[in-house]
Amino acid sequence: MTTLLGRSLCAMITPFTRSGALDLDGAQDLAAHLVAQGCDGLVLSGTTGESPTTTDAEKAALIAAVREAVTDRASIVAGIGTPDTRHTADLAREAEKAGADGLLVVAPYYSRPPQDAIEAHFREVADTTGLPLVLYDVPFRTGTRIEPETILRLAAHPRIAAVKDCSNDFLAAQKILARTDLAYYAGCDEHNLALYAVGGAGYVSTVANVIPGHLRAVLDSFDAGDTTRAARLQQRATPLIEEIMSAGLPGTVTAKALLNTLNLPAGPVRAPLRTADRGTTDRLHSLYESLITDGT
Template identity: 80%
Template structure:
């Protein structure tokens, strides 16, 4: 039987299908917790993640130093070996600094680079394109464009993405654009691997040809989210939809409760006794009510 997936699949999923936007564990004193990072990374890969994205939004990258970012890549590589891909977040609002981080991530053992649109300065599309090309030219690693205009203030417009797809090392997009039509337009005109960056879109984007997801919620339920794509690949779209729907409450509380994902995920991981620790200022920890709600949604999901 030919599954729905076979006709929609992109040419490649360069970093796997099921990626986790991993939190960055800290000690109670606020230092980088490399032992916790190793233990969390091992758990995530063992329970279903094909890849780990480090030092992204959920990884609190604006508050970690360059040295901490490189040390995190090294530690996670040590923990997972070749069992999973490692994509390192290196994007900043400064092209020169982004290039420096890209080279450091390559040296530390990353398999790919996640590069967000430069934030605050809001460059026009021609400057944005030049920024990504310069970073892609700087190292030998493949690059993932990170389109999240709600945080950066700048959209990577579909036509810009289509032009950037011509670069041999620009291979993928983490899509937080909330522009479903624009995403399908790029999918129809390029071979870029798209990864859903918003957990509520994991199945929807996969069904129209995305490579998979980069999930924040996977920090706590990697197996349950992988099961959605596995069901779809097995030719069971209705089953995949049911599994996606079962995760909706936890997704909503994690991502749409008015708190950043790093805050909600760390609150839940701490409550479950898993590596996480505090968030760094200016973020503040989740309150008891928020954590109790997250725990209830988690327990309901894993009990099914």
């Protein structure tokens, strides 16, 4: 599954025009740039891709456009999670038609179903298409954990193949890695190297929108046996990771702010999100400049 979906996956932002419309040309340009800089997979319409404020038609159009841009040079994983099982299954079918290679499915949110209902939800969606499914465990957004025992049961399903882990439960991740063949992806950039070092498949990264090559180099160094360099590269990225992901604004907002300063396709965010202020944008750009000129 790591070979199929890749190991250096970017949770790609969704570019919009100044008026807020979907920018398919910009999406194609950004996708091609990210792949050229080291991403071997792109996750579309996830949290970073502003999935709550894009329509079903926009989601399908985005997959088709990015597929045309990257051809077979990178995998495409489509975020299709909703709190409605039937709607999620519909999005799964549309993503498969549009050219996705895999499906990212978040736990149903707001209604906070119990674990048996969550398990049934994932099984029904997994049975909808022939695509591999990535469980997205992000309880601080959904209000509901995909409990480790639930993941262990779901791992037996032939198309439930991976996990994007934003649980911040590193012990549970290691236990599941030891007991299953699931491809485990770090969903929080501060865990990229740590999870990889204990058998993870790689990362699904918001920060890869702006430093795709640097994050790829962390894994490349580890694979080459230069664990000291891998650790140094991870540490060098930490200030930017913190500013993008943990400085009080959603990663979508901060990633787009920095991309706009780099003249890469991004555009505004959609309401209720609001564009980052000038001070935040300047800090992001300063940290970015410091990182890329360090030469580590």
